[in-house]
Amino acid sequence: MRALADVTGETLRSWRESKGWDVPRMARELRKAARDTGEDVAAHHGLVKMIPQWERGGRAPRERYRLLYLKVFEDMAGGLSQSMAAGADLVMRFAEIRSHAASLPAPDEIRTLEAAALAKPRKTMTPAEIRARAAEAIIHLREVAAKIAELSALLGDDAVGEAES
Amino acid sequence: MSARDDEIRRVVAELDAHMAAVEASVAALKAILADDEASIGEEDLS
Numbered sequence: 695m696r697a698l699a700d701v702t703g704e705t706l707r708s709w710r711e712s713k714g715w716d717v718p719r720m721a722r723e724l725r726k727a728a729r730d731t732g733e734d735v736a737a738h739h740g741l742v743k744m745i746p747q748w749e750r751g752g753r754a755p756r757e758r759y760r761l762l763y764l765k766v767f768e769d770m771a772g773g774l775s776q777s778m779a780a781g782a783d784l785v786m787r788f789a790e791i792r793s794h795a796a797s798l799p800a801p802d803e804i805r806t807l808e809a810a811a812l813a814k815p816r817k818t819m820t821p822a823e824i825r826a827r828a829a830e831a832i833i834h835l836r837e838v839a840a841k842i843a844e845l846s847a848l849l850g851d852d853a854v855g856e857a858e859s
Numbered sequence: 860m861s862a863r864d865d866e867i868r869r870v871v872a873e874l875d876a877h878m879a880a881v882e883a884s885v886a887a888l889k890a891i892l893a894d895d896e897a898s899i900g901e902e903d904l905s
Contacts, residue, residue, distance in 0.1 A: 799881075804884075807889065819887075827887050830884050834878075841870055
């Protein structure tokens with residue numbers, strides 16, 4: 695993914711110009727590539743504004759746009775294609791992790807479960823063990839949130855999925 | 860393999876471990892409820 699970030703605005707401009715495309719055509723190509731993969735991207739007029747900014751280096755395209763550029767210019771990206779695949783894999787893996795984490799019970803659900811377990815007659819665990827289990831689950835849940843934030847920071851804010859307009 | 864890639868892999872492995880720990884603890888709590896419900900059912904039958 696680092697290699698994707700290292701593609702300069704000048705490179706983006708040279709790729710576009712080598713095809714003889716003007717900025718509106720580039721915007722259409724990016725939107726077409728996005729449609730093929732079912733991605734949401736900015737509207738045509740938004741891309742027409744952003745592309746010159748990216749090419750001037752005033753701002754860097756976000757992850758999804760860098761991936762789309764590499765898809766459109768796959769032949770020119772050459773050695774970057776492996777990095778592109780690795781980057782896409784990481785983004786997918788991150789999405790899986792977030793989805794898995796979202797399926798975990800919230801702390802209050804764990805507390806409810808703990809209360810239910812304490813309220814019932816039990817043979818297998820003492821009340822202290824039940825409380826310890828619930829506390830342990832909540833501690834690990836907090837670690838999950840912290841690690842997701844850490845991973846998000848490592849991958850860059852693009853992976854968080856904010857909409858760019 | 861860059862240091863950043865190594866760091867990402869480390870964090871992903873830790874995340875997987877923490878998520879598994881949450882699931883194990885929750886499963887243990889649910890098992891208590893399930894066991895007790897089963898044993899209460901057995902007592903009703905006896």
